[in-house]
Amino acid sequence: MEYSLGQEELDVIEEVLQEDLIDLGVNCVFLIDMAGNVIANLDNGQIEHDIYSLAALAAGNFGAVSEMAKIIGEDEFSLLFHKGEKESIHFSKVMPDFLLVTIFGKETSLGFLRLKVAEAAGKIKNLLEP
């Protein structure tokens, strides 16, 4: 499916990510397509990650995991999350074409984050598929 994302849509997406995730305490969030292209990315001002490499890897990672799911007879996994000592990373599919990746520290609860991510994903979906 093809999407056309103009300035207005991108502004709304950034607003959603800011309010639902960055303001919650998430360190960094980016919305990418499945080829690893960055559509929007926001952080708390203290992040200097190489977003483009992260995006490429995230897309590859998610893609690989999706293939694995199919091989074992699952449609898809409901959770893709990597826990680090200080920072963790969570992946969430937004419609079939996009991936929302959040990087967060120990002070954010995964369970709560997943709720907010689902909320943000829902809002983005409503925006792009009214």
Next chain:
Amino acid sequence: MAEKNDGTVTVEVEKRLEDLFREEGESFDFLEEAGDSEDSSVELEVSPDFLEDNGNLDHSPPRELEETSGFEEDGSGLDPSPLKDLKTIVLSIDWEINDEDMTRFIEQVETLKLVYEEDRVILLFLQILGSLGKYIKANKGNSHPNAIKVLNSVYTSLEKVLLQKDMTAAEKEKILLVEVQRFKELEEQVALKRAAAQGKKASKMAQEAKGNNMVPKEKSRPADNKAEGVSRPDINRMAPHEAFAYALEEIKQMIKAEFKSLRAELKLWREGQ
């Protein structure tokens, strides 16, 4: 024909590429250089078993976690612990917050309240947990982000108090007081959040020219939540038994206020539909 259309872009691109990738002198011998230069490329080396062994992928709540956020390994062991079922649910909530688990959490807390109805300290812990559980269940993604942190913290303290055999009553009370304080701070944060949200909502509604009768209600709501806190005695200066009685009463009031706010909010939402 194609040349005519793309002339300028192609020329610009080729010039740029020429500038960027000018190769001075002889052809670079890659092999010789390979040993000398510092390899600053990012390499992720994985074992050939990478594709088979990916322990990070798990979509079901873990039953046994070596490390979970907010939990300390106190070595006191869990089996046979009266908190075993509650712990399982709390661990589950750490990974995913849903109606089913929150309901189970609340039910388990109620069960434990019956078991420990004679123990005031434990009972207070459980009452706080119950209140938190109901709040999170009702508000889900709109809960204050600290709610789940406080829940974890209160649970951890409860576990400590219940399972460490050699703890004195005074020590237990001290731990409880810390959690009560945390709970009260959360309650204030929730009230602030609600006030801020209503402020936004009120101005939005005012713009849509809704009736005046909504405004007084909204103004009074933050006051409701703070009503019992107007003349708040210093809990630290009271004698322990007084402090507990007071804390218990406060928590009861808070829970009542919480439900009152929720009902009012529901009413507002219905009227706004």
Next chain:
Amino acid sequence: MRFPGKGHRSPRKHCPERYLILAFVNLKKKEVQVKVVYYGPGRGGKTTNLEYIYKRFNKRIKTEMVTIKTHGDRTLFFDFLPFDIGKIKGYDVKIQLYTVPGQVKYDSTRRLVLRGVDAVVFVADSMKVRREKNILALKNLQKNLLSYKKSIFKIPLVLQYNKIDLADQGIPILSYETLEKDLNSQLKAPSFEASAMSGDNVVQTMKQIISMTMRSLQRDLK
């Protein structure tokens, strides 16, 4: 265009129009991201192409290379080398070079990496013993492109016949004519003999594919 070096051939002058459906233009950021995938049989020199570009130019183009490989130095997932070529017609053009794992068993991974591809460099192995593998890999490319409804005849494509330096070591290699006949008789894409190890025609290959790809951008950069 002429390309100096021993025994190197210039690309065909009359290539049929290869156009592109661009994967990604960010109108807000005024950014274009172009994905170029180096494809080909295992151990053919895809990663070596990128490594050469990286080692030679990383300071100038300010890039880091990401590789996901096995302990045995075989590409497991992909190599990734992103760099900016600056503003073209007001748009920041970001080039993303990828390689795929060449081993037959990584077909799913290859297909994954191919997602959203804008242009392909097919790195063939000039060694005589690899003749069949080249053909199979090219057919595999065609099949995987089709799964994304892309045609090998339409996507910007450059063929690189790598490892010609082995001839000097007495290793039997395929002639340019043979490789052209095997791989390029229908495609009629630009082709280069190259040596990724020593860097011969590595940059030229890359410049050619980027140039071809950017030609189509004109339409979209308004």
